[in-house]
Amino acid sequence: MKSFFRFLLLALVLLIVAMISAVTAMRFAIHGSVVTVPKLVGLSPAEAERAAVPLGLTVMVERQYYSPSIPESRIMSQWPAPGTVVRRGWQVRVAQSLGPQRVAIPDVLNESVRAAGLNIRRRGLDVGAIAYLPILGVNSGQVLAQSPPPNAGFVSVPRISLLVSAPAPAQAYLMPNFAGQPLGSVNQALLDAGFHVGNVTLAPPDVANPPAIPPQPNPASIVVSQNPAAGEMVLGGATLNFEVR
Numbered sequence: 001m002k003s004f005f006r007f008l009l010l011a012l013v014l015l016i017v018a019m020i021s022a023v024t025a026m027r028f029a030i031h032g033s034v035v036t037v038p039k040l041v042g043l044s045p046a047e048a049e050r051a052a053v054p055l056g057l058t059v060m061v062e063r064q065y066y067s068p069s070i071p072e073s074r075i076m077s078q079w080p081a082p083g084t085v086v087r088r089g090w091q092v093r094v095a096q097s098l099g100p101q102r103v104a105i106p107d108v109l110n111e112s113v114r115a116a117g118l119n120i121r122r123r124g125l126d127v128g129a130i131a132y133l134p135i136l137g138v139n140s141g142q143v144l145a146q147s148p149p150p151n152a153g154f155v156s157v158p159r160i161s162l163l164v165s166a167p168a169p170a171q172a173y174l175m176p177n178f179a180g181q182p183l184g185s186v187n188q189a190l191l192d193a194g195f196h197v198g199n200v201t202l203a204p205p206d207v208a209n210p211p212a213i214p215p216q217p218n219p220a221s222i223v224v225s226q227n228p229a230a231g232e233m234v235l236g237g238a239t240l241n242f243e244v245r
Contacts, residue, residue, distance in 0.1 A: 039082035040075050040094055048075055048094065056088030063095045065156050072099030098158060105160065107150035108143050113164045116143045120160050128161035138165040170235040177230035183244050184219025190240060198239040217244050 035055040040048040048059045070076045077095045080086060103123050108116035117127050133144060145163040148155050173193075178186045187197050200217045203224045215221075221244035228234050 033088050034085050035088055035090075037078075037080050037082055037084045037086055037090075037092060040078045040092065041082075042070075043075050044073055045075070045094075045096065048092075052092060056090075057086070058089075058091045060091055060093050061096045062093040064098050064158060065095055066099065066101040066158065067097040067156075068100045070097040070099075072097055101153065101155050103158070105148050105150055105152045105155060108146055108160070108162070109150070111143050113141050113143060113162065116146075116162060124158070126159035128157070128159035130162045130164055132164050132166035134166045134168045136168045140165055140167045170237060172233050172235055175226075175228050175230055175232045175234050175240075178223045178226050178242070179230070181223050182219060183217060183221045183223060183242065186223055186242070187219070194236055195234075196237070196239040197242070199241045201241075201243050203243050203245045221245065 035057065037057065038051050038055065040051060040059065043051065045059065045061055052059050065076065067076055074097050075094045076097045079093050080090075103125060105125075106119050106123055108119050111119065113130065120127050128147075135144070138144070142165045143162050144165055147161045183200065190197055200221075202215065202217060202221075223242050224245050225243040227241045228238070234240075
């Protein structure tokens, strides 16, 4: 019996030792996989890589800004901040200085969006966001406004955003009832309003008294039905189909 208890006590001791070893190894592995982010502000991208790579970190230049105080090509900000504890393999995003603004902001107002883009890129700048505004009386694809404005100074970002004209949306109309009107007058009224007449078909003849010669649609034919129907909303320039008798 004493041997059994000795064996049980030895097994318990070994189990405790194994658990302590596992916890120690786990803590070592966890702490070994985290690092402290170094300070990269003020370094060049190459210097930042040399500081980050040995720690298992990567550096990505996410944005570029003009700066009157930070020399060109130097890092001006970073995320995460220096001293932050992160896992190995983490990506540190940085913004790079372009130095003081040396490029004049061109005037691309009233240019086509394509010509404006070429003008902007020719000066070493980038095209930023492009927004479209439907507007009457202006050619589609024409630059209405820009940001920064022409010849602006103290610009922070080397890109120009544009507001460009877009085709004005078609106007909607409430379809009138043309039933009972001659096809000729209906056709002329629609053409004057910018609409189109599509298919014109004959209504089924009277089965009791069919005509000897089937008639053909003509300006004097009377509208029996229409598509779109009366009361429906249609866009300007739509095509209408009629059934006449």
